[in-house]
Structure formats: structure tokens, C-alpha cells
Amino acid sequence: MRNTNISKNITKSELIISHLGVSAIIEPQTSQKKGILKDVSCRMRSGEIHVLMGKNGSGKSTLAMALSGHPDYVIDSGSCVLEKTELVTLSADERARAGLFVSFQTPIEIAGVSVFQLIKTAYEQKFGLIENVLNFYHEVEREATLLGIPTASMHRSIHEGFSGGEKKRLELLQMKFLKPRFAFIDEIDSGLDVDAITMVSQYLKEMVADSQMGCVIITHYERLLKYLPINAVHLMSKGSIVTSGDTSLADQIMRDGFDSVMKKLEL
Numbered sequence: 625m626r627n628t629n630i631s632k633n634i635t636k637s638e639l640i641i642s643h644l645g646v647s648a649i650i651e652p653q654t655s656q657k658k659g660i661l662k663d664v665s666c667r668m669r670s671g672e673i674h675v676l677m678g679k680n681g682s683g684k685s686t687l688a689m690a691l692s693g694h695p696d697y698v699i700d701s702g703s704c705v706l707e708k709t710e711l712v713t714l715s716a717d718e719r720a721r722a723g724l725f726v727s728f729q730t731p732i733e734i735a736g737v738s739v740f741q742l743i744k745t746a747y748e749q750k751f752g753l754i755e756n757v758l759n760f761y762h763e764v765e766r767e768a769t770l771l772g773i774p775t776a777s778m779h780r781s782i783h784e785g786f787s788g789g790e791k792k793r794l795e796l797l798q799m800k801f802l803k804p805r806f807a808f809i810d811e812i813d814s815g816l817d818v819d820a821i822t823m824v825s826q827y828l829k830e831m832v833a834d835s836q837m838g839c840v841i842i843t844h845y846e847r848l849l850k851y852l853p854i855n856a857v858h859l860m861s862k863g864s865i866v867t868s869g870d871t872s873l874a875d876q877i878m879r880d881g882f883d884s885v886m887k888k889l890e891l
């Protein structure tokens with residue numbers, strides 16, 4: 625991205641990614657790795673919604689996974705500062721406790737842990753013991769209903785046997801209760817039917833407005849974008865953010881395609 629001096633002037637509610645370099649671990653035993661992201665920089669404030677677009681394989685999910693602390697990725701260089709806390713040196717749990725939430729493109733399936741148990745455990749790890757579990761359960765049920773998730777699903781193993789669209793809604797349900805300061809949401813719209821997109825984007829919009837969470841949405845479609853107030857659009861290519869702009873950049877990409885936009889911008 626163009627901004628090269630972004631580590632300066634850190635204010636309270638900002639996520640500042642500076643010159644991030646990331647490799648995928650190809651062979652854990654020999655620590656063999658493959659460089660994927662180069663010099664990725666981006667900054668956002670709480671309450672903002674940013675969109676990250678790019679061709680297949682450009683590195684969008686790698687950015688989200690590396691920031692989450694996923695063990696398949698290593699951050700070779702650069703920093704990611706969330707409200708003055710350097711995340712890069714923290715464990716995945718510590719990053720989550722610091723206020724980062726990442727919804728993966730392909731959510732992880734955990735057998736034997738129910739949806740409610742997972743939300744309750746994650747909540748307690750972050751905020752301490754829940755005193756009135758029944759009240760909490762009803763709160764989770766209420767939010768699940770708003771997201772169109774049948775309340776009977778609360779007792780099913782997390783993600784096991786859930787449809788693609790249901791898994792995505794469950795990710796949002798977890799996010800609602802973990803109250804992150806910043807979230808990366810990787811292709812939340814993939815697998816959602818047209819009514820679900822309207823419902824999920826409305827839910828996300830309200831969550832951002834209420835909590836002032838900052839949010840990076842990774843998407844290939846403009847469907848989600850038309851319902852959300854977007855503050856910035858970033859274009860990733862070959863492991864770097866090559867340009868950023870407003871929603872007209874997303875419109876241009878959807879109309880003309882990545883290659884044409886990159887050519888016009890002489891990238």
C-alpha cells in the first residue's frame with residue numbers, strides 16, 4: 625500500500641499493519657517455508673469497514689490467517705499493532721484476547737464441542753466466568769435467531785454437519801459474543817443465499833455501529849458491499865496491497881475485472 629510511514633501517530637483505536645512479510649510453512653519438520661506476503665501495510669480505525677479484494681491466490685486469506693496466529697504461517701517481518709499492542713509476538717490466544725477476531729474462509733470443524741460450549745468457553749477465556757449461564761444461553765439464542773440460526777443448533781458440534789451458509793452465520797454469532805476490536809471476515813458471503821446476504825450484512829452493519837468494531841471484509845462479490853457503509857477498498861496482488869480507494873475501486877473491479885483495473889493503474 626502507498627502509506628509507508630504508518631507506524632507513527634498511533635491513536636487509541638487503530639489497527640496498523642506495517643510492512644508485513646508472511647511465509648507458509650511447507651514442511652514443519654525442516655521449517656521449509658514459502659514466502660507469500662510482501663510488505664503489506666494497511667491501517668484502519670475502529671468503527672470502519674474495509675474491503676480486501678484480489679484475484680484467487682493473491683494472498684488475502686494468508687493475511688487473515690497469519691494475523692490470527694495460525695500455525696501454518698510465520699510472520700517474517702513487519703508489525704501489526706492493535707491499540708498500542710504488538711500482535712506479531714503474541715500467541716493466537718493472546719491476539720484474540722487483545723481484541724482480534726478472524727473468521728476463516730473455511731471454518732475449522734471441532735468434533736464434540738457444541739456451538740454453545742464453544743461460545744461460552746471463548747467468552748469466559750476473554751471476559752471471565754459467566755455467573756448466570758442460563759441468561760447467557762438465552763442471549764446466545766436471541767442473537768442466533770436474529771442470524772436465522774435454529775436454536776436447536778446450539779447443541780450440535782461446532783461446524784460438524786452444518787451447511788456452508790450455516791457455518792458462516794455461526795462465525796458471526798461467535799464474533800458477536802467475543803466483542804473484538806477488529807475483525808477479519810474471510811468470504812462471509814460465500815455460500816449464503818440472497819436473503820441470508822441481506823440478513824447477515826444488516827447484522828454486521830449493526831454490530832459495527834453498536835460496538836465500533838473495525839472490520840476487514842474479504843470478498844469477491846459486490847452483493848455484500850451494497851448493504852454496508854464501506855470506508856475503504858484495498859486491492860491485493862501477488863502478496864501485496866497494490867492500491868486502495870473508495871467503493872468506486874470495487875465498482876471498477878466488478879465491472880472491468882482485476883487485470884483491466886491493474887493495467888489502467890499501471891500496476
Ligand SMILES: Nc1ncnc2c1ncn2[C@@H]1O[C@H](COP(=O)(O)OP(=O)(O)OP(=O)(O)O)[C@@H](O)[C@H]1O
Nearest residue numbers: 648649660678679680681682683684685686687696
Ligand atoms: N499453507 C500453504 N502452503 C503452501 N502454499 C500456500 C499455503 N497457504 C497459501 N498458499 C499459497 O499462497 C497463495 C495465496 O493464497 P491465499 O489463500 O492467501 O489466496 P487468496 O487471495 O485468499 O485466494 P482466494 O480468493 O482463492 O481465496 C496461493 O498461491 C496459495 O496456494
Ligand SMILES: [Mg+2]
Nearest residue numbers: 684685686729
Ligand atoms: Mg482466500
